[in-house]
Amino acid sequence: MDLDDVIRERRKLLGLTQEDLSDMTGVSLRTLKEIEMGRGNPTLRTLEKLALVLGLEIQLTVRKTAEQ
Amino acid sequence: MDLDDVIRERRKLLGLTQEDLSDMTGVSLRTLKEIEMGRGNPTLRTLEKLALVLGLEIQLTVRKTAEQ
DNA sequence: TGCAAATGTGTGGCATACTGCACTTTTGCA
DNA sequence: TGCAAAAGTGCAGTATGCCACACATTTGCA
Numbered sequence: 541m542d543l544d545d546v547i548r549e550r551r552k553l554l555g556l557t558q559e560d561l562s563d564m565t566g567v568s569l570r571t572l573k574e575i576e577m578g579r580g581n582p583t584l585r586t587l588e589k590l591a592l593v594l595g596l597e598i599q600l601t602v603r604k605t606a607e608q
Numbered sequence: 609m610d611l612d613d614v615i616r617e618r619r620k621l622l623g624l625t626q627e628d629l630s631d632m633t634g635v636s637l638r639t640l641k642e643i644e645m646g647r648g649n650p651t652l653r654t655l656e657k658l659a660l661v662l663g664l665e666i667q668l669t670v671r672k673t674a675e676q
Numbered sequence: 677t678g679c680a681a682a683t684g685t686g687t688g689g690c691a692t693a694c695t696g697c698a699c700t701t702t703t704g705c706a
Numbered sequence: 707t708g709c710a711a712a713a714g715t716g717c718a719g720t721a722t723g724c725c726a727c728a729c730a731t732t733t734g735c736a
Contacts, residue, residue, distance in 0.1 A: 543652070543666070543668050546668045547668070550670075557711085557712060557713085558712075558713065558714095559712080559713095567694085568694060568695050568696075569695090569696090570694075570695060570696070570697095570715095571693075571694055571695070573713070573714065573715090574693090574694090574714095576713090577713095577714075580693075580694090581651045581652055581653045581692080581693070582651065582652050582693080582694095583649045583650065583651050583652075583693065583694085583722090583723075584611070584649055584650050584651075584652075584655065585649045586693080586694080587652065587668075591668060591671075595670060595671050596668045596669065596670060596671055597668070597669055597670075597671045598611070598666065598667070598668060599666070599667045599668075599669060600611050600614040600615070600618075600655075600659060600664045600665070600666060600667075601664060601665055601667060602618075602663060602664060602665075603659075603663050603664055603665045625681080625682060625683085626682075626683065627681095627682080627683095635724085636724060636725050636726075637683095637725090637726090638685095638724075638725060638726075638727095639723075639724055639725070641683070641684065641685090642684095642723090642724090644683090645683095645684075648723075648724090649722080649723070650723080650724095651692090651693075651723065651724085654723080654724080
């Protein structure tokens with residue numbers, strides 16, 4: 541599951557529109573749309589703003605499954 | 609543990625210098641240094657390049673611990 | 677302890693993430 | 707089915723991530 545899917549699903553689970561989430565995080569509506577569409581290339585800080593409000597956390601974990 | 613610490617520790621565990629990792633990932637030495645210093649604000653694609661070579665994966669998971 | 681390897685820093689240019697605005701398209705409910 | 711809410715798009719300006727180059731500082735080993 542890609543990060544954009546996680547964000548969109550989590551947002552819907554919380555009953556928020558893109559505009560709601562934009563207001564709550566300070567991430568512009570335009571940028572949020574791009575991220576959820578899988579376009580764009582968000583910075584870590586932008587992802588962190590979204591993660592905080594969505595109750596998510598960003599982790600770098602050791603890859604357990606087969607490479608690539 | 610912050611992402612920059614994970615990257616640095618993982619790099620050292622694999623016996624790589626910053627220059628090695630820069631060459632292997634295509635992420636410039638300058639950018640890698642900034643990331644490991646905790647300065648800078650890497651894009652998702654830059655983090656993905658590093659994660660791939662370091663055998664790490666980026667995840668957005670539901671925060672289990674107390675908020676904030 | 678001296679020295680080479682490794683790491684950190686200043687500067688400047690280019691690419692692009694982020695933003696706001698106006699508009700179009702899609703969605704889903706009365 | 708009509709319509710308002712929600713989501714997607716084109717465009718243009720600003721901020722900043724990424725990069726190369728040159729140099730300073732720190733590290734750790736012979």
